[in-house]
Structure formats: structure tokens, C-alpha cells
Amino acid sequence: MIVNATSDETLIHQCLAGRREAFGQLVERYQHRLYHGLLHVLGSAEDAQDIAQEAFVSAFEKLSSFKGQAAFYSWLFRIALNASVSARRKTRRMSVSVETRREENGLEPSDENPSTEPSYAMDVADRQRLVRQALAELSEEFRTALVLKEMDGMSYEEIAEVVEVPLGTVRSRIHRARLELRAKLATLLKPELL
Amino acid sequence: MNPQVPEELISAYFDGEVTPEERVVVERLLADSEDAQRSLNETARLSGLLHSFPRESxxxxxxxxxxxxxxxxxxxxxxxxxxxxxxxxxxxxxALISAMATAAGILIVWNIVDHSGPSRAVALNTQKTAELARAPGPAASEAAVLQDHAIAAADSESVLEDLAEQRSPSTERRKAAKQSVVPMPGDARKSAPSLGSIPAVAADAVKREAGTADLKKTDAAAISEDAPSFAGGSPAQAPAGFRAQPEVDNVTNLGLSNEEFLTGLHNGNVYTVASPDSNVAVVELTVVDIDKGAESIQVLLKKREIPQRFNDTDGANAKAKQQANADSFVVVYAIAPGDRLAKALEDIGNQPETFLQWNSQPPLQLPTNEFADRKLAAAIDPLAKSDSQTEALKPGAGEVPRQETEVEQAEAEQIVNAYVGRNLLVQNSAVANPVAGPPDADGIKEKGVAERQYPVGNSRSMQRGFGNRAGEYANAKDQLAGGYKLLHVPTNKSLEQQNVLLNNLNVAQNGGLEMFSRNGRRLAQEDKASRAEAGTRPVRMLFVLHANQPEPAAGAVPAPIRQK
Known part of the structure; x- marks a missing residue:
């Protein structure tokens, strides 16, 4: 069993005691997770990077106000979501078409598909593109809840902390997001794939 | 659909986010309603699609x-x-008085605990431990166990820290995974987001059917590392405030998520997947089509420069393929550097059309050098070879040692046989003892899927089997070249053949689990010493390809998803 060496709480205490490198460990620990989640919530690699960066810096600034009532990551993601709302007020990058966004954001399907059969790569690429397209068409509330659940692996309780809504609302949003996504994909994918 | 049980409830059930009462309602509905089953299946498929995205760093x-x-x-x-x-x-x-009191309490508890038992997975929450230590009765003993584990973990902390210092672009993602305990859709831990709301085996089964979720599930999905975890038995035993990690998980695959399994392979921490000397890591793959799966895995292994080493000169494999029935499966036995095998597994995860899922299973232990142990070679009769054939495999006095390919071939067949034997044991025990499986989240024993994965014969005495001779065997095998062998394995064995397998299964039963749990600290230190070889040490791995089949003894398990 792999056990993490130092808890978030300890790292936060160390950081507040003057050890900046402790915060660096927190960044390394959560950068990929945060980035991956934001990528699918925001639909843009560039935005995800900007917001992740802003969130970490903001978390560093506000670290002394972190009370430990929620997990550090939940707190961090909440900061990131708030930052994304602020950023979107300034720019309206989300309004571009899904196709354009796909080309811009570098979210091409993995090129690691090892099959020698081109059809595999095409199938996977097409399907991922369609799923991404359908996901991007969901309302932000639904998309955020679903991404946090399915791609980030948060519990409903953690999602409720992040988006600051009651638990029942999280349950409802995830369900409705699934319904909508399923409906959208039903028109895009072969029935046997959904 | 029953309007009183909205689909929302099924969605929450899939996520393991229902109350025990709601779960009862949903499961009753799933047993009776095709609509409900369809809804659950669709949710599972959708989840599989969402998990098919590569993890972006x-x-x-x-x-x-x-x-x-x-x-x-x-x-x-x-x-x-x-x-x-x-x-x-x-x-x-x-503060001083408080610290001294706490230390005294810990010492007292430490002294009254029997430390002779095997250590298990760790739980780290010293604050909680101290609270429990002050509590009377069972809670105090729980605290002692936790303290035991915490100290063991603390000893290995420096090792882990050192390992975490390793830096390279290619290991960044894996490092992140190392820092987390990763719940997977097919992983019992995923089923335990909180005590009392753990979904039944049914949802787990559906999630397994959902495809590539296991491989693609993010390390972000981790039960956060700062959240205390408890792995010392059934969830019902977990103290309040601790996240449950059912013990069955450790039986299934050493408690490793797929991500952790890959990390172990990549980093050369092969002790986390199987001992490098005599144990064989086992990975089960569910494929849409067995033949296509067999072809694809060969392509993938070749791509990762793992050559096919064995020729089917006697046509036994071709014959087995002809005899294959609906329950047959294909195995690929590979000996290759861990990182290449890891990459091959990652490639597999990128082919959801062919490979629906993969899961690591308990390692099998090679018994010993078959040259040195004729009795064993005869007992574990590889792929129903006749006694005379088996006898012919053994070298006589002064005989020239056989070519290494022959050794590998015999080794492959032995390990395949051990695998078949283990599955037979599980199937038989499921019939004979329908409540022999591990407890589910509520401590209730379930049959069916559970038995299939958690053999009742998985006792420690069986696991010890050939541990003492592992080194001897390893010395003989160290120089083997890498490669893979593909075998078609019909499972329609005669009762007699089954008995042979079952009677001799104990020699191959889960040696790696024993080594892992008892010697974790020592192994971690050894691993540290040899980590320069990260990823390059040869690992023996048995890939087992099963076609997508309905689970036996379905019970509350929804009908599996059929994909064309």
C-alpha cells in the first residue's frame, strides 16, 4: 500500500511557518488533478492553465485563512471556479464553437493509440471528440458537477463543498447532466456505444 | 419506471451515494425492472465514455x-x-503535559497488543489514534492496531519520500499517482466514498462492464491522501471517521488500483505488483471478442518490443484453440521489463473497442525450478499433458540443460495451470459455500461476483507455499530472455483434471501477497536500494483474456452490458 509521506495539513502548517517549498509540494501534488478537471470544465487548455495558475497563487495568498474544514483540494478547486467566473466576465472565450475550441485547445485525442489498425484510432478519436462536444454543450452547472464526479472522482459531499450547493442539488445536477449528455450523445454516437 | 423511484436515485446509486434505505429500494427495483436495469447500464456506459479520455497532465x-x-x-x-x-x-x-500523557497512553496500548500477527495495510491518523487510545474497550484495541500500522508506515516514510524525489517528465504523472490511493470504478475502494453508503456488488459489476474506466480513472479521484483510511478488515470494523477500505481489496489485487499497479511497473517497484524473483503478476482483461483481443495484444506487445519467443511446434496451442468452447480464454505469458509491460497495459486502455477493462489480480507464485522438483512438475500437469510427456520434460542426471525457451514454455504452462486451478477452486467454492465470499460494505456476505474474485482458499498457509525456495528458483531464471507466449486454454477440463489442479493449487497460491504484507518494510528498503534499475527489471506477467460474459450467480447483479 502506498502511503503519502506528508499530509496536506502538515504541508500547510510548514508553509505558514515559512517553508515556501512546502507549498511547492502541494502544487506538485495537485497540479495535474486540478488541470485535468479544469480542462473539462472550461473546455480549453489555455484557460485551464491560466486558471490553475491563478488558483494556486490565490491559495498561497489566502493560505492563512484556510481553516481545514474542507479538504485542501476542494478549497483549491473552489478558488479555481471562482477565478474562472471572474475571468469569464472579462473575456468571453467560451462562446467559440466547439470545433474551433477543439482545434485551439490541443485536446486532440491521445496519439498513443497503439493499434496498427487505423479504424481503432479513428473510432476512439471520433468518439472522444463527440463526447467532448456534448459535454461542452451542457450548462456550466451541470458540466461542473459531472466532471467533478466522473473525471475528478469527488464524492457528492466534496462537490457540494466546491460548488457551494446542498447535497441534494449536487445529486440532481449530476443526474440531469447525465440525462442531457445521454440525449446529446444518442444523436451523435452509434446506439451500441451508448 | 416506478415514479416513486426516480432515475435520479439510480444515478446516485451508481455513484455509491445513496443511503442504506435507498439502496434497498433501488436493488429491489433492479431485480424486478428491466427499465431500471437499462437505466443503470446506460449510466455505466456513459461513465465509461467519460473515463475514456486520456489523463491530461x-x-x-x-x-x-x-x-x-x-x-x-x-x-x-x-x-x-x-x-x-x-x-x-x-x-x-x-502542551508538554498533554504530549506526555498521550505518549504514555500510546506506550500502554502498544505493550498490550500482540504484534506477532502479520501487518496489513496502513492507517495513518495519529490524532484519531490518540482519541481511540483513550477510549475504553474495542476502540482501544483498534487504536493499537492503527498505531501499529502508523509506526510501520512511519518507518517506510523516508523511503517513500526518497522515492518521491525522483524527477523526470515521464514520471510526473506516476508520481502524482503514488501520492494518492486511487479508487477505481471496479475497485472496492471506489465503493466506499463514505460509510453506510457503499453500493452493492451490482453497481460495481456494472462499472466493470463500463469499459475502460479502470485505466482512465484519474488519480484525482483519490481518496485524498490526507483523509485517514482504514484497511484493517471489513468496513463495518472501520472506526467512525475513517474511510473504509475493505480487506477484500487486498486479497483481490494487493490493494492496488490500476494506476498504482502501473506505477509499480513503471518505477520498477515490482514488489508492489509481484515479487521479481518467482512471482507472476496477473492481469485479467475483459475483451469484446476473444480472437480479436488475442490478435490485438500481440500487436501491442510487439509494439513495446516484447517479442514472441515460443513457437507452437507441437501444435498443442492450435489444437487447444480448436477445442476451445464458449468458456475458453486466452493467456499471454510475458517476461519483460516492467516499464514495457506498463506501456502495453496503457496501450490496452486506449483500445476500449477491444479491451473493455483490465484489473490486476493476486500474483501467482511459481513453485520452484521444475528441474529440481519433479514431483511438482508432474503434479501440476501443464495443459493436460500426459504423464509420459511431463516425464519427458525432465532432465536426467548429466543431461544437458534444455534451451531457455523450453524452460520458459514449461514455466508458462505451469503458471497458466495455477491460474486455472485457482479459478476452479473459486467456482467450486461458490457452489459449495455460497456465503464464503468476502463481506460487502455492510458486512453482508454476497455470492456470485464476490466469490469469483476472492478465493476462499486464499489462506496464508497456502500462500507460504514456496516462499523459501523462491530465491533458488530466481537464480535459475535470472538469465532468461524476455518474450511472450500465447496460449488458448479450453476450460472444459475433465473432473479428474480439475481435481489434479485443485489438489495442487496450494503450491502456487498467492505467494506475492504474503511477501507483500509481511515484509513490506524490508521490501521497500530493498526496492530503494535497487531503484536505479527502475522499470528495467524483468517482470513475469500473465495476461488473461476473457470474453465479456455474464457474471455467474447474478443475484442482484444487473444483466451485463453486451457490446457488439
Whole structure:
């Protein structure tokens, strides 16, 4: 069993005691997770990077106000979501078409598909593109809840902390997001794939 | 659909986010309603699609940018009133007294605990432990166990820290995974987001059917590392405030998620997947079509420069293929550097059309050098070879040692046989003892899927089998070249053949689990010493390809998803 060496709480205490490198460990620990989640919530690699960066810096600034009532990551993601709302007020990058966004954001399907059969790569690429397209068409509330659940692996309780809504609302949003996504994909994918 | 049980409830059930009462309602509905089953299946498929995305890593420059920016920000310590000197002295004195009292409590508990038993997975929450230590009765003993584990973990902490210091672009993602315990859709831990709301085996089964979720599930999905975890038995035994990690998980695959399994392979921490000397890591794959799966895996292994080493000169494999029935499966036995095998597994995860899922299983232990142990070679009759054939495999006195390919071939067949034997044992026990499986989240034993994965014969005495001779065997095998062998394995064995397998299964039963749990600290230290070889040490791995089949003894398990 792999056990993490130092808890978030300890790292936060160390950081507040003057050890900046402790915060660096927190960044390394959560950068990929945060980035991956934001990528699918925001639909843009560039935005995800900007917001992740802003969130970490903001978390560093506000670290002394972190009370430990929620997990550090939940707190961090909440900061990131708030930052994304602020950023979107300034720019309206989300309004571009899904196709354009796909080309811009570098979210091409993995090129690691090892099959020698081109059809595999095409199938996977097409399907991922369609799923991404359908996901991007969901309302932000639904998309955020679903991404946090399915791609980030948060519990409903953690999602409720992040988006600051009651638990029942999280349950409802995830369900409705699934319904909508399923409906959208039903028109895009072969029935046997959904 | 029953309007009183909205689909929303099924969605929450899939996520393991229902109350026990709601779960009863949903499961009753699933047993009776095709609509409900369809809804659950559709949710599972959708989940599989969402998990099919590759995990995106943050740009490499992100950390440096953040560091640059935070370096310019002054650190603000938490607001705290400045105490007068006398107050501070009182604080210090109180803290000292408190610390001494806690230490005394821990020492007392430590001394009354029997430490002779095998250590298991760890739980780290010293604060909680201290609270429990102060509590009377069973809670105190729980605290002792936790303390035991915490100390063991602390000993290996420096090792883990050292390992975490390893830096390279290719290991960034895996390092992140190492820092987390990763719940997977097919993983019992995923089923335990909180006590009392753990979904039944049914949802787990559906999630397994959902495809590539296991491989693609993010390390972000981790039960956060700072959240205390408890792995010392059934969830019902987990103290309040601890996340349950059912013990069955450790039986299934050493408690490793797929991500952790890959990390172990990549980093050369092969002790985490199987001992490098005599144990064989086992990975089960569910494929849409067995023949296509067999073809694809060969392509993938070749791509990762793992050559096919064996020729089917006697046509036995071709014959087996002809005899294959609906329950047959294909195995690929590979000996290759861990990182290549890991890459092959990652490739497999990128082919959801062919490979619906993969899961690591308990390692099998090679018994010993078959040259040195004729009795065993005869007992574990590889793929129903006749006695005379088996006898012919053995070298006589003064005989020239056989070619290594022959050795590998015999080894492959032995390990396949051990695998078949283990499955037979599980199937038989499921019939004979329908409640022999591990407890589910509520401590209720379930049959069917559970038995299939958690053999009742998985006792420690069986696991010890050939542990003492592992080194001997390893010495003989160290020089083997890498490669893989593909075998078609019909499972329609005669009763007699089954008995042979079952009677001799104990020699191959889960040696790796024993080594892992008992010697974790020592192995971790050894691993540290040899980590320079990370990823390059040869690992023996048995890939087992099963076609997508309905689970036996379905019970509350929804009908499996059929994909064309």
C-alpha cells in the first residue's frame, strides 16, 4: 500500500511557518488533478492553465485563512471556479464553437493509440471528440458537477463543498447532466456505444 | 419506471451515494425492472465514455510559473493573539503535559497488543489514534492496531519520500499517482466514498462492464491522501471517521488500483505488483471478442518490443484453440521489463473497442525450478499433458540443460495451470459455500461476483507455499530472455483434471501477497536500494483474456452490458 509521506495539513502548517517549498509540494501534488478537471470544465487548455495558475497563487495568498474544514483540494478547486467566473466576465472565450475550441485547445485525442489498425484510432478519436462536444454543450452547472464526479472522482459531499450547493442539488445536477449528455450523445454516437 | 423511484436515485446509486434505505429500494427495483436495469447500464456506459479520455497532465511550466509568482507574495502567518509571557509559559506547560500523557497512553496500548500477527495495510491518523487510545474497550484495541500500522508506515516514510524525489517528465504523472490511493470504478475502494453508503456488488459489476474506466480513472479521484483510511478488515470494523477500505481489496489485487499497479511497473517497484524473483503478476482483461483481443495484444506487445519467443511446434496451442468452447480464454505469458509491460497495459486502455477493462489480480507464485522438483512438475500437469510427456520434460542426471525457451514454455504452462486451478477452486467454492465470499460494505456476505474474485482458499498457509525456495528458483531464471507466449486454454477440463489442479493449487497460491504484507518494510528498503534499475527489471506477467460474459450467480447483479 502506498502511503503519502506528508499530509496536506502538515504541508500547510510548514508553509505558514515559512517553508515556501512546502507549498511547492502541494502544487506538485495537485497540479495535474486540478488541470485535468479544469480542462473539462472550461473546455480549453489555455484557460485551464491560466486558471490553475491563478488558483494556486490565490491559495498561497489566502493560505492563512484556510481553516481545514474542507479538504485542501476542494478549497483549491473552489478558488479555481471562482477565478474562472471572474475571468469569464472579462473575456468571453467560451462562446467559440466547439470545433474551433477543439482545434485551439490541443485536446486532440491521445496519439498513443497503439493499434496498427487505423479504424481503432479513428473510432476512439471520433468518439472522444463527440463526447467532448456534448459535454461542452451542457450548462456550466451541470458540466461542473459531472466532471467533478466522473473525471475528478469527488464524492457528492466534496462537490457540494466546491460548488457551494446542498447535497441534494449536487445529486440532481449530476443526474440531469447525465440525462442531457445521454440525449446529446444518442444523436451523435452509434446506439451500441451508448 | 416506478415514479416513486426516480432515475435520479439510480444515478446516485451508481455513484455509491445513496443511503442504506435507498439502496434497498433501488436493488429491489433492479431485480424486478428491466427499465431500471437499462437505466443503470446506460449510466455505466456513459461513465465509461467519460473515463475514456486520456489523463491530461498540466504543462511542465506550470509549477515554475506558480513558484515565480508565489515567491513575490509575502507569507502571511495565521492571525494569532500574542500571549503574555506568563500565558505562553502556561500554554507550553499544558502542551508538554498533554504530549506526555498521550505518549504514555500510546506506550500502554502498544505493550498490550500482540504484534506477532502479520501487518496489513496502513492507517495513518495519529490524532484519531490518540482519541481511540483513550477510549475504553474495542476502540482501544483498534487504536493499537492503527498505531501499529502508523509506526510501520512511519518507518517506510523516508523511503517513500526518497522515492518521491525522483524527477523526470515521464514520471510526473506516476508520481502524482503514488501520492494518492486511487479508487477505481471496479475497485472496492471506489465503493466506499463514505460509510453506510457503499453500493452493492451490482453497481460495481456494472462499472466493470463500463469499459475502460479502470485505466482512465484519474488519480484525482483519490481518496485524498490526507483523509485517514482504514484497511484493517471489513468496513463495518472501520472506526467512525475513517474511510473504509475493505480487506477484500487486498486479497483481490494487493490493494492496488490500476494506476498504482502501473506505477509499480513503471518505477520498477515490482514488489508492489509481484515479487521479481518467482512471482507472476496477473492481469485479467475483459475483451469484446476473444480472437480479436488475442490478435490485438500481440500487436501491442510487439509494439513495446516484447517479442514472441515460443513457437507452437507441437501444435498443442492450435489444437487447444480448436477445442476451445464458449468458456475458453486466452493467456499471454510475458517476461519483460516492467516499464514495457506498463506501456502495453496503457496501450490496452486506449483500445476500449477491444479491451473493455483490465484489473490486476493476486500474483501467482511459481513453485520452484521444475528441474529440481519433479514431483511438482508432474503434479501440476501443464495443459493436460500426459504423464509420459511431463516425464519427458525432465532432465536426467548429466543431461544437458534444455534451451531457455523450453524452460520458459514449461514455466508458462505451469503458471497458466495455477491460474486455472485457482479459478476452479473459486467456482467450486461458490457452489459449495455460497456465503464464503468476502463481506460487502455492510458486512453482508454476497455470492456470485464476490466469490469469483476472492478465493476462499486464499489462506496464508497456502500462500507460504514456496516462499523459501523462491530465491533458488530466481537464480535459475535470472538469465532468461524476455518474450511472450500465447496460449488458448479450453476450460472444459475433465473432473479428474480439475481435481489434479485443485489438489495442487496450494503450491502456487498467492505467494506475492504474503511477501507483500509481511515484509513490506524490508521490501521497500530493498526496492530503494535497487531503484536505479527502475522499470528495467524483468517482470513475469500473465495476461488473461476473457470474453465479456455474464457474471455467474447474478443475484442482484444487473444483466451485463453486451457490446457488439
Amino acid at each position: 498540466a504543462p511542465v511550466e506550470l509549477v515554475s510559473k506558480i513558484r515565480q509568482l508565489t515567491d513575490q507574495v509575502p507569507l502571511v502567518p495565521p492571525a494569532r493573539p500574542v500571549a503574555a509571557t506568563s500565558d505562553r509559559w502556561r500554554e507550553l506547560k499544558a
